[in-house]
Amino acid sequence: MLAQQLVNGVLLGATYALFALGFTLMFGVLRVINLTYGFYFSAGALVALWLARSLGWPVWAALPAAAVASGVLAVVLDWVLLTRLRRIQAPELSSLMVTLGGVLALYSALTSWLGPDIRRLPPEAISAEAFQVGDIRITAAQLLILAATAVLVGGLLLLMRGTRLGLAIRAMAEKPDAAQLMGINTGQAAALVSFISGCLAGAGGVLIGLNFNAIHPYMGEQMMLRGFVVIIVGGLGDIRGALLAGLALGVIEVLTAGFVSSSLKEAVAFLILVAVLWTRPSGLFGRAVMRRA
Amino acid sequence: MPPWLDDFLWTYQNLVHALGINGLLALSMYVVLAVGQLSLGQAAFMGLGAYSSALMTLKLKLPFLLVLPLSAVVPVAFALAIGVPTLRLSGVYLAIATIGLGEVLRAVYLNVDLFGGALGLSGIPERGEAWMIYGLLALAVLALWLVGRSGIGRAMEAMREDETAAQVMGVPVGRYKMGALLASAVLAGLAGCLSAHVSSFIGPNEYGFEPAVTILSYVLLGGIGTPLAPVLGAWVLTLLPELLRGFSDIRLVLNGVIIVLAVLFLPGGLLGMRMKRRAA
Numbered sequence: 187m188l189a190q191q192l193v194n195g196v197l198l199g200a201t202y203a204l205f206a207l208g209f210t211l212m213f214g215v216l217r218v219i220n221l222t223y224g225f226y227f228s229a230g231a232l233v234a235l236w237l238a239r240s241l242g243w244p245v246w247a248a249l250p251a252a253a254v255a256s257g258v259l260a261v262v263l264d265w266v267l268l269t270r271l272r273r274i275q276a277p278e279l280s281s282l283m284v285t286l287g288g289v290l291a292l293y294s295a296l297t298s299w300l301g302p303d304i305r306r307l308p309p310e311a312i313s314a315e316a317f318q319v320g321d322i323r324i325t326a327a328q329l330l331i332l333a334a335t336a337v338l339v340g341g342l343l344l345l346m347r348g349t350r351l352g353l354a355i356r357a358m359a360e361k362p363d364a365a366q367l368m369g370i371n372t373g374q375a376a377a378l379v380s381f382i383s384g385c386l387a388g389a390g391g392v393l394i395g396l397n398f399n400a401i402h403p404y405m406g407e408q409m410m411l412r413g414f415v416v417i418i419v420g421g422l423g424d425i426r427g428a429l430l431a432g433l434a435l436g437v438i439e440v441l442t443a444g445f446v447s448s449s450l451k452e453a454v455a456f457l458i459l460v461a462v463l464w465t466r467p468s469g470l471f472g473r474a475v476m477r478r479a
Numbered sequence: 480m481p482p483w484l485d486d487f488l489w490t491y492q493n494l495v496h497a498l499g500i501n502g503l504l505a506l507s508m509y510v511v512l513a514v515g516q517l518s519l520g521q522a523a524f525m526g527l528g529a530y531s532s533a534l535m536t537l538k539l540k541l542p543f544l545l546v547l548p549l550s551a552v553v554p555v556a557f558a559l560a561i562g563v564p565t566l567r568l569s570g571v572y573l574a575i576a577t578i579g580l581g582e583v584l585r586a587v588y589l590n591v592d593l594f595g596g597a598l599g600l601s602g603i604p605e606r607g608e609a610w611m612i613y614g615l616l617a618l619a620v621l622a623l624w625l626v627g628r629s630g631i632g633r634a635m636e637a638m639r640e641d642e643t644a645a646q647v648m649g650v651p652v653g654r655y656k657m658g659a660l661l662a663s664a665v666l667a668g669l670a671g672c673l674s675a676h677v678s679s680f681i682g683p684n685e686y687g688f689e690p691a692v693t694i695l696s697y698v699l700l701g702g703i704g705t706p707l708a709p710v711l712g713a714w715v716l717t718l719l720p721e722l723l724r725g726f727s728d729i730r731l732v733l734n735g736v737i738i739v740l741a742v743l744f745l746p747g748g749l750l751g752m753r754m755k756r757r758a759a
Binding site for chain 2: 279283292452453
């Protein structure tokens with residue numbers, strides 16, 4: 187029982203980590219808390235649902251297509267909402283408010299177009315096969331979640347640590363002006379970061395939709411709370427922190443639902459958030475708080 | 480009261496109440512934005528006021544004149560729990576924590592039996608009166624106007640423009656931020672109590688993300704030059720869907736677009752005038 191719960195928790199946490207990774211990357215490099223981020227999550231899941239339902243694609247094929255679509259959407263929205271504010275170097279709260287307004291408009295438009303109902307993936311999109319290892323039961327969907335997360339996280343780490351492009355992105359996160367003076371095309375790198383973040387969010391949406399088999403327009407909004415908790419506990423902009431905090435949150439949520447009460451599950455994330463803000467506001471792995479005036 | 484006025488008020492009762500309550504909510508957002516902070520907890524504070532007051536009326540059978548002031552207690556307690564750790568940090572943290580508060584409270588209302596689950600609480604006696612709503616609104620505008628004209632108002636404006644500089648000039652930045660957040664919680668709590676006691680029903684989905692952003696759009700439309708501006712912003716955005724029936728489906732889309740346009744092109748709001756203040 188405990189072992190099964192742990193496996194479920196790690197799987198859920200892996201998806202949380204994937205979602206938070208894009209969020210924290212976006213903040214770390216572009217220095218914007220972009221609230222439209224949750225929308226890419228919903229968009230990814232809905233695109234995958236459409237591909238699976240209308241075109242009969244299997245989930246493993248719909249996943250990358252939905253991720254790319256969300257990535258493109260992220261680049262477009264970032265350009266529409268934030269270009270002007272970046273040019274006039276507006277304070278961070280302005281960009282927060284602009285993305286807030288944007289996301290309200292997007293969600294309401296999507297809901298009035300598609301309706302608020304919960305949709306499900308067609309059963310033929312993913313095989314219902316399950317594998318038994320000792321006491322632990324793992325479904326094919328869960329294996330796909332694990333494999334997809336591993337590939338995406340591995341790819342991201344490789345890109346960030348192993349390529350010149352990753353070096354350029356890290357340099358931008360450190361100091362945008364200096365990076366530009368060193369000949370880095372910051373506009374292009376920013377668009378790439380938006381694209382990667384959008385892909386990660388979209389993939390996360392497909393995987394969560396697969397995990398719970400429930401897809402609806404507002405699912406991204408409900409995910410944002412987890413995203414916030416993970417990036418604050420892991421430290422804003424910290425990739426390793428987001429990974430560990432995401433996994434931990436998934437495990438804690440599943441264990442709370444399993445052994446304490448399932449109604450507490452929703453509150454756990456927030457309690458962790460407030461506790462961390464009181465005790466270690468720079469995150470568990472963060473350096474001392476730096477105040478930017 | 481002449482019969483035509485009585486008729487008019489009866490027909491448009493809900494609208495009259497909504498205008499006053501949304502005005503209070505706009506003020507509750509205004510006080511926080513006036514010190515350069517962004518809190519998205521107004522809807523959550525309103526929900527706390529609504530649920531706590533409804534329970535006081537339904538379960539404890541307290542008289543309304545006692546319930547109304549007490550409805551500010553729970554929101555203030557939550558504002559303290561969130562404000563103390565976040566107000567020391569950059570403004571982003573307060574925004575994040577208050578968005579989180581709204582989401583988690585919705586889940587709590589849905590899952591705890593005391594709060595009636597998805598059905599919410601119904602049968603709340605309609606003890607709120609229009610004169611109470613507008614009396615409080617007038618009081619709040621007056622009080623905020625007086626504060627705004629005083630030295631505190633000058634300090635608040637300085638904080639909004641440049642927090643570090645204000646701090647260097649000796650403005651007790653932390654205390655003012657906390658004060659603003661608490662005032663905001665009180666106003667939103669009272670608005671919640673009044674709205675619960677004029678509509679007789681409250682549900683978990685009335686205090687989530689959408690109302691929180693809608694309240695922000697009132698203030699961004701009106702601007703934060705004077706306390707009257709956000710109230711007018713709230714009235715415009717409350718009346719607009721009533722006047723243009725066709726728009727009521729896309730009301731929220733419109734609110735979102737207004738926020739985007741206001742931040743990008745109208746940083747001072749529609750009524751971007753500044754308060755007159757004597758030179759110090």
